[in-house]
Amino acid sequence: MSLLIQDLHACIPDREILKGFSLEVKPGEVHAIMGPNGSGKSTLSKVLCGHEDYEVTSGSVTLDGEDLLAMDVDARSRAGLFLAFQYPFEIPGVSNANFIRAALQARLPKGEELDAVGYYKKLYRRMDELEMSRSFTARSVNEGFSGGEKKRNEILQLMMLEPKYSILDETDSGLDIDALKVVSQGVNAMRSPERGFLVITHYQRLLDYIKPDIVHVMVEGRLIRSGGPELALELEAKGYELTHAA
Amino acid sequence: MSVAAPIAEPEMEKPLSPPLSSAPTNLTPDFTKLEDAPEWFQTRARAAWEEFQSLPMPGLRDEHWRYSQSKNLSLDGLHLAGETTEAEKQAAIEGSKGLSKVAARLIFLNDRLIHSQTDGLEQGVVVLPFAEALRTHGDVLQQYLMKRKADLGSEKFAALHLAHVQAGAVILAPKNAVLKAPIEIFHWVSGVNSLVFPHTLIVAGDHAQVTVLDHHASLRDEVAQSVAVADFVAGNGSHITYVNSQELADSARALHISSTTVARDARVKALQLQLGASFARSESVSDLAGEGSRSDMLGVSLPFNSQVVDMRTLQNHLAPRTYSDLLYKNALYDKTRTIFSGLINVADGAHYTDAYQKCRNLLNSADSEAVSMPGLEINADQVKCSHGATSAPISADELFYLKARGIPDQESRQLIAIGFVEDVISRLGHEELIESLDRRIEEKFARQAA
Numbered sequence: 001m002s003l004l005i006q007d008l009h010a011c012i013p014d015r016e017i018l019k020g021f022s023l024e025v026k027p028g029e030v031h032a033i034m035g036p037n038g039s040g041k042s043t044l045s046k047v048l049c050g051h052e053d054y055e056v057t058s059g060s061v062t063l064d065g066e067d068l069l070a071m072d073v074d075a076r077s078r079a080g081l082f083l084a085f086q087y088p089f090e091i092p093g094v095s096n097a098n099f100i101r102a103a104l105q106a107r108l109p110k111g112e113e114l115d116a117v118g119y120y121k122k123l124y125r126r127m128d129e130l131e132m133s134r135s136f137t138a139r140s141v142n143e144g145f146s147g148g149e150k151k152r153n154e155i156l157q158l159m160m161l162e163p164k165y166s167i168l169d170e171t172d173s174g175l176d177i178d179a180l181k182v183v184s185q186g187v188n189a190m191r192s193p194e195r196g197f198l199v200i201t202h203y204q205r206l207l208d209y210i211k212p213d214i215v216h217v218m219v220e221g222r223l224i225r226s227g228g229p230e231l232a233l234e235l236e237a238k239g240y241e242l243t244h245a246a
Numbered sequence: 247m248s249v250a251a252p253i254a255e256p257e258m259e260k261p262l263s264p265p266l267s268s269a270p271t272n273l274t275p276d277f278t279k280l281e282d283a284p285e286w287f288q289t290r291a292r293a294a295w296e297e298f299q300s301l302p303m304p305g306l307r308d309e310h311w312r313y314s315q316s317k318n319l320s321l322d323g324l325h326l327a328g329e330t331t332e333a334e335k336q337a338a339i340e341g342s343k344g345l346s347k348v349a350a351r352l353i354f355l356n357d358r359l360i361h362s363q364t365d366g367l368e369q370g371v372v373v374l375p376f377a378e379a380l381r382t383h384g385d386v387l388q389q390y391l392m393k394r395k396a397d398l399g400s401e402k403f404a405a406l407h408l409a410h411v412q413a414g415a416v417i418l419a420p421k422n423a424v425l426k427a428p429i430e431i432f433h434w435v436s437g438v439n440s441l442v443f444p445h446t447l448i449v450a451g452d453h454a455q456v457t458v459l460d461h462h463a464s465l466r467d468e469v470a471q472s473v474a475v476a477d478f479v480a481g482n483g484s485h486i487t488y489v490n491s492q493e494l495a496d497s498a499r500a501l502h503i504s505s506t507t508v509a510r511d512a513r514v515k516a517l518q519l520q521l522g523a524s525f526a527r528s529e530s531v532s533d534l535a536g537e538g539s540r541s542d543m544l545g546v547s548l549p550f551n552s553q554v555v556d557m558r559t560l561q562n563h564l565a566p567r568t569y570s571d572l573l574y575k576n577a578l579y580d581k582t583r584t585i586f587s588g589l590i591n592v593a594d595g596a597h598y599t600d601a602y603q604k605c606r607n608l609l610n611s612a613d614s615e616a617v618s619m620p621g622l623e624i625n626a627d628q629v630k631c632s633h634g635a636t637s638a639p640i641s642a643d644e645l646f647y648l649k650a651r652g653i654p655d656q657e658s659r660q661l662i663a664i665g666f667v668e669d670v671i672s673r674l675g676h677e678e679l680i681e682s683l684d685r686r687i688e689e690k691f692a693r694q695a696a
């Protein structure tokens with residue numbers, strides 16, 4: 001049982017971006033990935049979700065033993081994978097509440113209707129935990145949201161969908177100091193022995209709140225170093241220079 | 247594949263049959279039925295029949311039929327909708343699922359009234375079936391009935407309508423009457439090749455406020471044609487909100503000819519919601535006749551399979567300081583086509599006019615085609631006008647985002663399409679109305695998926 005990525009290679013038409021990426025995230029674990037701009041962190045997360053811009057040329061990814069790469073984008077999500085996007089998209093005219101509701105509805109067996117009362121109760125509770133105003137239920141998904149509000153909205157979706165494996169792509173960027181704390185608490189509330197997390201970040205400040213078990217360094221499309229939480233501190237102090245030397 | 251301005255003559259699949267100058271005998275009106283009707287009406291109905299017979303079917307070069315063709319509304323083989331069975335009446339009444347709270351509801355089947363209810367209509371407000379209004383409110387009808395001539399291409403059909411009209415609602419709201427709940431009318435058609443002539447007349451007195459929802463629906467999926475006329479007269483400071491919800495079966499055809507006259511400081515919002523029919527055409531004219539008047543012309547269509555939606559509009563600014571805002575949105579699927587042709591006319595002297603026109607198309611299929619023909623004619627000063635048309639495929643990013651949350655492809659596309667048209671429907675500003683139209687759109691998607 002794990003999210004198992006083995007020797008993953010992925011490219012865009014003119015070049016390879018992931019060059020032999022391997023990682024296993026087990027339930028209950030929190031992994032952090034750090035790495036310079038352009039090293040392929042967001043590409044990795046989008047490839048895992050099945051984004052059509054990228055072609056997987058070799059390697060494998062399994063989610064609890066199932067071949068993730070053989071699944072459609074939506075099936076991957078229903079299988080238990082979640083990506084909190086670095087740059088969430090806007091969906092004009094679709095209310096946030098309807099959007100999340102449709103996502104939950106899609107997880108029910110055919111013919112079964114989501115209980116609307118229970119849904120709103122849970123939605124409001126999660127929004128309260130994230131200190132989000134109720135007005136965000138009726139507003140169009142991410143439309144006109146500030147950068148920080150969008151990030152908060154990603155975590156709201158995570159908390160509603162309760163995925164088995166979550167990837168957080170720079171969730172901390174755009175969040176103010178208080179919001180960082182609130183959002184991290186939201187993520188921490190979701191931590192459990194049944195759930196695994198992959199946290200992509202540039203800064204230690206997020207890892208102060210969401211404490212990782214393992215920290216990895218990604219450079220040019222693959223992991224070049226892994227270690228304990230102290231590795232993040234070391235990177236913060238010395239920068240990625242040391243990784244090149246290693 | 248948006249066409250910003252017509253450059254070439256439209257392609258025609260087949261040669262058109264010769265213009266229909268003499269009327270098919272089975273459409274001849276039975277004027278003896280009008281013996282109870284006021285003299286003036288009998289005269290006008292007969293004159294309309296003469297006019298119908300003398301007018302040719304619009305030809306291929308008729309500018310109002312560009313990229314479309316009048317043979318889509320061919321009368322060949324059609325007959326006046328006939329008597330129906332008790333079971334059909336029952337089915338129509340049961341099928342008339344509408345708003346939960348209405349001030350009045352009328353249900354017609356084949357141009358015959360089969361149900362009518364009023365629920366606490368405000369003092370002095372009249373909601374009557376057409377035939378009865380003709381007897382009891384003949385003077386008002388004489389003043390307003392089809393006084394604004396249809397001039398966006400369907401003059402011949404309008405004449406046929408006037409020669410036959412018997413069904414529909416006449417709604418008269420006296421000065422200061424504010425209707426809290428909407429008035430809802432259902433027009434059902436039954437029988438292969440049936441032709442119906444639904445009519446709607448709304449006259450709002452000064453400062454009156456009224457909301458009306460028309461439905462056009464079929465009992466079965468069969469060829470039938472609706473030739474509807476709807477006229478709105480908005481007195482000083484009054485508000486009229488109107489929706490034409492066209493829900494006919496896929497084999498049916500629909501024509502909706504409407505004219506609006508907006509007096510000083512009055513406001514009219516009218517939405518064309520095109521859901522059904524193989525071919526649906528709307529012609530909507532808004533005359534901004536009084537200073538400070540405002541007209542919101544709204545349109546939504548979601549054609550599937552090979553449906554064609556043909557929309558013609560005129561924002562006619564006749565007085566100074568008038569405002570019109572047109573927003574039509576089409577979400578096209580499969581091999582469908584939409585044609586939008588809109589003109590903004592700012593008459594001599596209509597200074598300080600604001601006129602906006604936007605047509606946006608969401609192409610869900612590479613085989614769909616949206617033609618947009620915006621137009622402007624300005625003869626006044628200090629005028630603010632803009633018009634624009636866009637066509638774009640569904641956004642890959644939006645689609646990916648929804649699917650990445652586990653929502654299957656089809657549901658994701660549906661959410662995006664509903665979201666795309668949502669701002670048009672929201673402009674009605676009437677919560678229950680908006681919800682009920684949203685439901686109808688969702689039902690259309692559900693039917694399509696089944």
Ligand SMILES: Nc1ncnc2c1ncn2[C@@H]1O[C@H](COP(=O)(O)OP(=O)(O)OP(=O)(O)O)[C@@H](O)[C@H]1O
Pocket residue numbers: 012017035036037038039040041042043044053086
């Ligand atoms: N769809 C794409 N088309 C073209 N280039 C792309 C595409 N996706 C990624 N790239 C390129 O691949 C490289 C890796 O991008 P990616 O977004 O994965 O980096 P990152 O590690 O997430 O960086 P950051 O820390 O700045 O977020 C970059 O050079 C980027 O420009």
Ligand SMILES: [Mg+2]
Pocket residue numbers: 041042043086169170
């Ligand atoms: Mg990135």
